[in-house]
Amino acid sequence: MTGQERDHGEVLSRVLHSTTDQIEPVGDGLTKIQARLARPWLKRQWWLLRSEVPILGWALAVRCQSWFSTIRSRYAAAVTAGGRTAGNAGAPLRLSAGSAMTWLRPALAVAGAVVLVVAGVFALGQIRGTLVGLANANPPGTSNSGPPGGAGGTNGSGDPAGSGSPSATQRTSRSASPGSTPSGKVLVPSPGACSPAGTPPVNSPSPAPSPTSASPTPSPTSASPTPSPTPTPSPTNSAGPLVTGSPPPVGLGGGQVEAIRLTALVACKPTPSPESSPTNQAPAGP
Amino acid sequence: MTTGEPDAVPGRPIKVTTDTLLADASLESVSGEWDAARAVTAIYTTHYRSLVRLAVLLVRDVATAEEVVQDSFIAMHAAWRRLRDTEKALSYLRQSVVNRSRSVLRHRMVVDKNAPKPTPDMPSAEQGAISLLERSAVIAALRTLPPRQREALVLKYYGDLSEAQIATTMGISRGAVKSHTARGVAALRVVLELET
Numbered sequence: 001m002t003g004q005e006r007d008h009g010e011v012l013s014r015v016l017h018s019t020t021d022q023i024e025p026v027g028d029g030l031t032k033i034q035a036r037l038a039r040p041w042l043k044r045q046w047w048l049l050r051s052e053v054p055i056l057g058w059a060l061a062v063r064c065q066s067w068f069s070t071i072r073s074r075y076a077a078a079v080t081a082g083g084r085t086a087g088n089a090g091a092p093l094r095l096s097a098g099s100a101m102t103w104l105r106p107a108l109a110v111a112g113a114v115v116l117v118v119a120g121v122f123a124l125g126q127i128r129g130t131l132v133g134l135a136n137a138n139p140p141g142t143s144n145s146g147p148p149g150g151a152g153g154t155n156g157s158g159d160p161a162g163s164g165s166p167s168a169t170q171r172t173s174r175s176a177s178p179g180s181t182p183s184g185k186v187l188v189p190s191p192g193a194c195s196p197a198g199t200p201p202v203n204s205p206s207p208a209p210s211p212t213s214a215s216p217t218p219s220p221t222s223a224s225p226t227p228s229p230t231p232t233p234s235p236t237n238s239a240g241p242l243v244t245g246s247p248p249p250v251g252l253g254g255g256q257v258e259a260i261r262l263t264a265l266v267a268c269k270p271t272p273s274p275e276s277s278p279t280n281q282a283p284a285g286p
Numbered sequence: 287m288t289t290g291e292p293d294a295v296p297g298r299p300i301k302v303t304t305d306t307l308l309a310d311a312s313l314e315s316v317s318g319e320w321d322a323a324r325a326v327t328a329i330y331t332t333h334y335r336s337l338v339r340l341a342v343l344l345v346r347d348v349a350t351a352e353e354v355v356q357d358s359f360i361a362m363h364a365a366w367r368r369l370r371d372t373e374k375a376l377s378y379l380r381q382s383v384v385n386r387s388r389s390v391l392r393h394r395m396v397v398d399k400n401a402p403k404p405t406p407d408m409p410s411a412e413q414g415a416i417s418l419l420e421r422s423a424v425i426a427a428l429r430t431l432p433p434r435q436r437e438a439l440v441l442k443y444y445g446d447l448s449e450a451q452i453a454t455t456m457g458i459s460r461g462a463v464k465s466h467t468a469r470g471v472a473a474l475r476v477v478l479e480l481e482t
Contacts, residue, residue, distance in 0.1 A: 008478045009469050013426040013443040020339035020444065025352055029338075030330050033359045037326075044360060055389070058396050 068105070075104065293462055314396075322366035326359055333376060333403055336445075343440045344387035345394075354390060358382035366439065381443070381455045384437060391433060427477040435470035438463055 036044060334355060341351035358379050362369070369375045428436055434456070442450045442463075452467075453460045471478075 005471060008475060009443060012424065012439065012474065013446075015422055016343065016440065016444040019422050019425055020342060023339050023342050023348060025335060026348060027336045027352070029352060029356055029359075030327065031332055033326060033330065033356050033363075036356065037323075037362055037363055046365075047357075055393055055396060106396050165448070 071108075072104075294363065321370070322363045325372065326363050327365060328370065329362075329375060329379065333379065337379060339382070340440065340445060341383050341387055343425075343444060344384065344437065347392050350390055351387075354383055354386045355379075357386055373380065377451070380441075380447075380451075381457070384441070384455055385457075386441075387437075388433065423477050423480065424474065427474050431473055433469050434458075434462075435466045435473070438466035439470040439474075440469055 036047065039047070328465065337355045337358070338348070338351050339352045342348055345351050345354060361382050362375055362378055365378065366375070369378055428439065431439070437456055438452060441447050441455055442449075445452075449460045449463045452463045456463065458466075
């Protein structure tokens with residue numbers, strides 16, 4: 001370091017000290033520090049970051065400027081093209097596009113926020129529906145008998161109509177889920193549930209025809225025993241159509257259907273169901 | 287309130303925490319809080335004024351400088367467990383003051399870029415605060431320097447720090463400190479010769 005540089009350094013140091021010596025801190029800094037230290041931690045951190053946040057926002061806005069300009073140019077081009085096709089003049093269109101751009105950004109932001117909220121609500125609804133469906137499909141009392149029978153009834157039949165009309169099976173299984181009607185448990189997997197110990201595989205097809213053919217619309221091949229053509233409207237009849245609506249399936253003859261009915265009734269005999277008596281006894285009559 | 291905690295345990299032996307009780311987690315936390323609060327008070331009484339003046343030279347505003355230094359004290363309180371040393375705490379404070387002054391200047395630059403220009407007959411509040419500093423031609427010339435050169439000069443000639451300390455405080459190498467200092471002094475040479 002040369003002598004001149006040293007002199008410059010000394011001058012600079014003297015000027016800096018003499019200038020700043022006149023500066024006195026205003027107020028009691030220690031009290032302010034202690035008061036801020038008493039704040040919650042999160043508030044303190046936010047206070048420390050308060051000068052960085054606007055800079056971050058500004059940087060984000062600058063980075064997105066090209067994106068905004070692209071959108072603006074595309075929008076203006078679209079508006080101009082639309083205006084020309086409509087036969088309007090160019091200058092007023094540009095003015096309208098410019099005025100429209102003033103509210104386009106907040107509108108886009110609001111639209112994005114709405115889309116996010118709606119998507120979240122739908123996602124939550126689906127998750128909730130799935131959970132509710134799982135809970136109903138596996139009720140505590142019928143976790144072993146209900147779903148297998150129902151599934152066997154619809155899928156074991158091999159009838160696509162059975163899978164195509166899941167409402168009937170779901171209705172029965174869900175109506176049986178509260179556990180208030182033991183007959184409901186019986187009705188869904190009629191032979192399988194009634195004879196849990198010795199359910200022969202022969203009986204497994206028997207419930208299948210009844211739910212698949214238990215559509216509320218009475219088919220012309222249905223036998224006479226259907227007591228009322230409108231069994232479904234009553235809430236207690238949710239399991240009813242499975243048994244009452246017992247028109248023979250398409251691929252089975254009348255004799256086979258009768259045999260299946262008898263088998264099901266024999267299997268269901270030991271467990272009398274007081275609630276489903278009108279609907280269950282209906283097919284038993286003929 | 288954390289500063290009230292040392293008074294809440296007046297009977298606790300302080301010297302014991304130095305060696306033997308450091309392994310004790312509960313006492314370590316208590317002593318850490320105790321030391322942080324006391325360190326803030328001790329460093330405040332000895333260095334607060336000089337730190338505020340250092341910050342004033344960087345941000346050119348007394349109120350902002352005070353806020354910067356107070357923020358640095360709060361950050362030091364939060365980081366006291368890592369420091370545990372007064373010398374390190376002072377170095378941490380200097381570095382924090384420099385970094386926060388940079389942030390303030392950056393923020394001010396952004397604000398000035400977007401804010402509407404004030405009318406000439408209505409001086410800003412900041413103008414009154416920095417008028418004291420601008421009485422000196424050297425300070426006015428210092429304002430025109432690039433930020434890094436200004437920081438290096440202030441830390442060297444006001445803070446009387448060594449090149450290594452300046453390098454640590456600014457987060458640059460010693461060679462860069464030499465370069466910034468030499469360029470800053472060269473830029474101020476005309477004004478400094480007039481001052482002599």
